Amino acid sequence: MLDETDDIHPLFAGAPKTTEFRKLRKRIIRETREAVDRYGMVRRRTGDRDRWLVCLSGGKDSYTLLAALTELKWRGVLPVDLLACNLDQGQPGFPATVLPEFLARMGVPHRIEYRDTYSIVTDKVPAGRTYCALCSRLRRGNLYRVAREEGCSAVVLGHHRDDILETFFLNLFHGGKVATMPPKLVNDEGDLTVLRPLAHVSEADCARFAQAMRYPIIPCDLCGSQDGLQRQAIKAMLDDWETRNPGRRAKMFSALTQVRPSHLLDPALFDFAGLAPVIHDDLSEGTSDG
Numbered sequence: 331m332l333d334e335t336d337d338i339h340p341l342f343a344g345a346p347k348t349t350e351f352r353k354l355r356k357r358i359i360r361e362t363r364e365a366v367d368r369y370g371m372v373r374r375r376t377g378d379r380d381r382w383l384v385c386l387s388g389g390k391d392s393y394t395l396l397a398a399l400t401e402l403k404w405r406g407v408l409p410v411d412l413l414a415c416n417l418d419q420g421q422p423g424f425p426a427t428v429l430p431e432f433l434a435r436m437g438v439p440h441r442i443e444y445r446d447t448y449s450i451v452t453d454k455v456p457a458g459r460t461y462c463a464l465c466s467r468l469r470r471g472n473l474y475r476v477a478r479e480e481g482c483s484a485v486v487l488g489h490h491r492d493d494i495l496e497t498f499f500l501n502l503f504h505g506g507k508v509a510t511m512p513p514k515l516v517n518d519e520g521d522l523t524v525l526r527p528l529a530h531v532s533e534a535d536c537a538r539f540a541q542a543m544r545y546p547i548i549p550c551d552l553c554g555s556q557d558g559l560q561r562q563a564i565k566a567m568l569d570d571w572e573t574r575n576p577g578r579r580a581k582m583f584s585a586l587t588q589v590r591p592s593h594l595l596d597p598a599l600f601d602f603a604g605l606a607p608v609i610h611d612d613l614s615e616g617t618s619d620g
Contacts, residue, residue, distance in 0.1 A: 339404045340436045341397045346542050354538055361530040362398040363407065369513045371525050372410060373483065380410040382525070383482040385473055386440075388416065388429055388548030390540035391488035395528055397543070399486070400438065413480055414438050417472055419465070420446030428546050441480065445472050460559055477522055484523040491583050492533035494526075496564045498586065504560060508594070510586065532579070 345351065366372060373380055384399060386392045402408035416429045426442075433440040447468040451461045470485075477485050489511050498510035513529040516522070528536070540547060571578045591599040 339400050341400050341438070342543070344544070351542050354535060354542070358394060358398055358531055358535055358539055359401055362527050363402055365513055365527050365529045365531075366402070366408065369529070371484070371514055371523075371527060372408070380484065381480065381482045382410050382412055382484045382486045383473065383477040383480060384412050384414045384486045385488065386414045386416045386429060386433075387488070388546070389488070390545070390547060391490055391493075391528065391533070391536045393540045393543070393545040393547070394490075394531070394536040395486065395488040396438070397539070398531075399527060412439065413482060414440040415473065415476055415480075416440070416442050417469055417476075418442060418444045419469065420444070420448040422448070425548060428548055432546055441476065443472065443476050447472070462559070462561075474517060474519075474522055482522075484525050485517075486525045486527060488528055488536075489526045490528040490531045490533050490536055492565070492568070492579065494529060494586070495568060495579060495582055496561055498582075499564045499567070500560060503564070530583075 342355075345355070382399070384392075384396055386396055396412075396414055399408060399412055403410065403412060414433055418424060418426055426444075430440070430442050445468075447465065450468060451465045455461050455464055473485050476482075494511050498508075501507050501509045511526060511529075513526045515524050517524060568579060594600070597603065
């Protein structure tokens with residue numbers, strides 16, 4: 331499916347011809363399709379096609395997301411319509427023309443939405459505190475609104491395998507709960523699905539892919555510029571584990587897909603009170619003649 335070089339979407343124009351890149355591209359497409367299928371991201375229904383709002387920040391992850399979904403749709407294995415969306419949050423110095431020019435050049439349907447959430451975040455968050463929580467909440471609210479206005483059934487985010495692992499450990503160490511970013515959920519209002527098709531894709535692969543394709547990366551200068559974030563500490567911890575034991579991230583992610591509620595401690599997930607051994611009558615009767 332991915333070996334045809336004379337029939338590609340413009341998003342892949344100029345892709346390196348190396349064997350290494352071809353393997354990288356195949357792996358990303360395969361893992362994205364696995365997540366879409368495994369978590370039932372495409373609604374099986376008759377009538378109108380689903381429409382997904384693909385959130386594009388301009389970072390390596392969202393470019394990889396857009397390319398992978400576009401490739402799957404281009405090949406006819408993702409029966410949804412895609413609308414790329416960038417939310418310009420009013421950050422000083424944000425290169426507002428980069429994404430619309432890129433998307434127009436690539437022939438990708440898109441919507442650019444401007445909302446000055448930057449001023450709200452910097453005004454409401456005390457000095458020295460991180461912006462992530464409020465910034466994310468405001469961004470998500472605006473993306474939900476855009477999705478409704480555009481008739482989209484899903485908001486699609488570029489969180490990858492490493493984001494999911496980091497969130498798991500953040501919740502474990504700082505939130506006191508076993509939880510992470512799910513690959514699929516329904517919003518609180520119940521009218522939109524939130525999808526993470528890159529759930530099986532590593533951050534390193536996203537970085538290598540976006541760099542090889544020379545996509546115009548836009549760094550986040552709001553929260554990304556703040557030091558001392560707990561997520562950065564978790565990332566450094568995981569990097570150290572991976573260096574000492576290559577493959578550790580993949581093993582931990584695999585563990586998240588094979589949860590055994592009976593071997594945890596939450597009675598809401600498993601009926602410990604109702605758990606009892608089964609007593610067979612033949613066992614008690616068989617001892618009298620011995």
